[in-house]
Amino acid sequence: MIGDFTDILCRDLLAARRSGGHWAHGAVFFVMFIMLVAFALGPQQSDRALIASALVWLAACLASQLSLAHLFAPDLRDGTLDCWVSDGRSVVSFVLGKCTAHWILVFIPILLLAPFGALMLGAPIADLLALVLSLVIGGPALILLGGLASALCANLRGGGMLIVLISGPLLAPPLIFGVGAAEAGLEAMALLKILGAISLAAAVFGSFISALALKTHLE
Amino acid sequence: MLSFFANPIRFQSLAKWLVPIFGITAFGLIVSAWILGLFVVPIDYQQGETFRIIYVHVPAVTVASLAYAFLASASFVSFVWRHSLADSAAKAAAPIGAALTFLGLATGALWGKPMWGAYWVWDARLTSTLVMFFLFVGYMAIRGAIRDETTRARIAAITAMIGALNLPIIKFSVDWWSSLHQPASLLRAGGPGIDSSMLYPVLMAIVGYGCLFGWLVLLKMLTELDQRRSLTLMRRAAGRIGSSASVQTTEDPNA
Numbered sequence: 001m002i003g004d005f006t007d008i009l010c011r012d013l014l015a016a017r018r019s020g021g022h023w024a025h026g027a028v029f030f031v032m033f034i035m036l037v038a039f040a041l042g043p044q045q046s047d048r049a050l051i052a053s054a055l056v057w058l059a060a061c062l063a064s065q066l067s068l069a070h071l072f073a074p075d076l077r078d079g080t081l082d083c084w085v086s087d088g089r090s091v092v093s094f095v096l097g098k099c100t101a102h103w104i105l106v107f108i109p110i111l112l113l114a115p116f117g118a119l120m121l122g123a124p125i126a127d128l129l130a131l132v133l134s135l136v137i138g139g140p141a142l143i144l145l146g147g148l149a150s151a152l153c154a155n156l157r158g159g160g161m162l163i164v165l166i167s168g169p170l171l172a173p174p175l176i177f178g179v180g181a182a183e184a185g186l187e188a189m190a191l192l193k194i195l196g197a198i199s200l201a202a203a204v205f206g207s208f209i210s211a212l213a214l215k216t217h218l219e
Numbered sequence: 220m221l222s223f224f225a226n227p228i229r230f231q232s233l234a235k236w237l238v239p240i241f242g243i244t245a246f247g248l249i250v251s252a253w254i255l256g257l258f259v260v261p262i263d264y265q266q267g268e269t270f271r272i273i274y275v276h277v278p279a280v281t282v283a284s285l286a287y288a289f290l291a292s293a294s295f296v297s298f299v300w301r302h303s304l305a306d307s308a309a310k311a312a313a314p315i316g317a318a319l320t321f322l323g324l325a326t327g328a329l330w331g332k333p334m335w336g337a338y339w340v341w342d343a344r345l346t347s348t349l350v351m352f353f354l355f356v357g358y359m360a361i362r363g364a365i366r367d368e369t370t371r372a373r374i375a376a377i378t379a380m381i382g383a384l385n386l387p388i389i390k391f392s393v394d395w396w397s398s399l400h401q402p403a404s405l406l407r408a409g410g411p412g413i414d415s416s417m418l419y420p421v422l423m424a425i426v427g428y429g430c431l432f433g434w435l436v437l438l439k440m441l442t443e444l445d446q447r448r449s450l451t452l453m454r455r456a457a458g459r460i461g462s463s464a465s466v467q468t469t470e471d472p473n474a
Contacts, residue, residue, distance in 0.1 A: 156364040173392040216373040
């Protein structure tokens with residue numbers, strides 16, 4: 001199980017290193033989103049400060065979904081997953097490994113950029129810690145639930161559109177509690193705990209159901 | 220019980236009985252509920268005539284949620300026991316459920332404008348109904364994208380079951396969210412106890428809409444069975460006439 005997980009994780013990280021920077025897509029989208037939002041809202045600093053954490057969360061949520069169409073589809077198409085299953089290796093580990101690689105490649109850059117984005121939108125420095133903490137705790141849910149939609153739609157015509165349609169309702173709860181936790185600050189531990197519960201549930205159920213969907217596509 | 224009706228022939232003989240019963244009950248109940256509701260029931264002391272949209276709106280939303288429950292249970296049966304009839308029931312239920320949800324949202328918006336002063340409020344109920352609408356749409360979209368019949372049934376069933384898991388979570392989080400973000404809601408929780416002369420037509424309409432849903436689902440399932448059978452017969456006939464190997468004569472296991 002653990003060996004399967006690290007195998008796929010290392011392979012994906014290596015492939016990303018050789019891919020010519022495709023993995024930076026999410027981070028670039030995040031930065032552009034923040035810049036365009038600032039243009040859309042106008043130069044008044046005071047309006048933006050109120051919604052800065054919500055905007056950063058929204059940007060992180062959308063940016064983390066960007067390259068999901070390519071999370072499982074290539075491995076399904078070129079037979080990698082077929083070999084994986086016929087070797088008797090765990091598909092749940094495969095899913096978790098892929099999602100962890102996606103989290104490292106796409107979400108960690110966003111985590112590093114998030115405080116700067118929030119500052120540029122006018123958030124006070126005191127709020128940054130709660131924002132980053134909520135992103136750290138809620139991020140896995142965003143990736144795993146998006147990955148679930150991606151596994152369902154892997155190998156389908158119109159995959160990208162379908163992924164958005166399926167993952168949209170799934171992303172509502174982490175977004176609601178993530179923004180809530182970021183805005184309420186560090187005193188509101190209850191919200192962070194609910195967010196953590198969503199992430200853990202997504203890790204257990206999301207990876208299991210994703211593996212089920214991928215196996216169905218292989219049949 | 221389940222495997223008893225999984226036989227298409229047995230299902231068909233039962234459905235042929237149920238279809239007219241559902242159809243006539245639906246027609247009778249809905250028409251009489253609307254006549255009672257629109258002409259007989261006295262006007263509301265607060266909302267005036269506008270409250271009469273309740274006889275279209277409430278049954279639509281109620282039966283739409285039941286339709287999602289039906290879709291999810293049929294998907295569960297289809298996923299676990301691989302019954303093709305359960306899959307075809309889920310397939311038939313999705314567009315009808317989506318239409319009912321849309322009807323509920325639209326009539327709700329029309330009712331909201333005179334009552335709350337806005338077509339749309341991000342209230343917990345409205346938001347989760349909108350999410351349910353997207354769940355129906357997503358289910359239909361994912362069905363449309365898969366060609367292989369077995370894969371389609373499995374993936375669509377998983378999608379419907381995820382939605383059923385997700386709906387209560389969304390309901391809970393949106394409840395929390397709207398109670399935090401919204402000042403005193405315009406919706407009166409529960410409302411003033413509704414008078415029985417107003418209530419009975421609503422209940423009749425709900426049962427009527429339910430029968431309408433059942434009628435349409437059964438009709439669609441019967442049509443699909445007939446379609447498959449005629450397809451098989453056509454293939455067989457084509458195989459007998461043209462001896463060339465270009466025509467597939469494999470038997471459809473579901474027919």
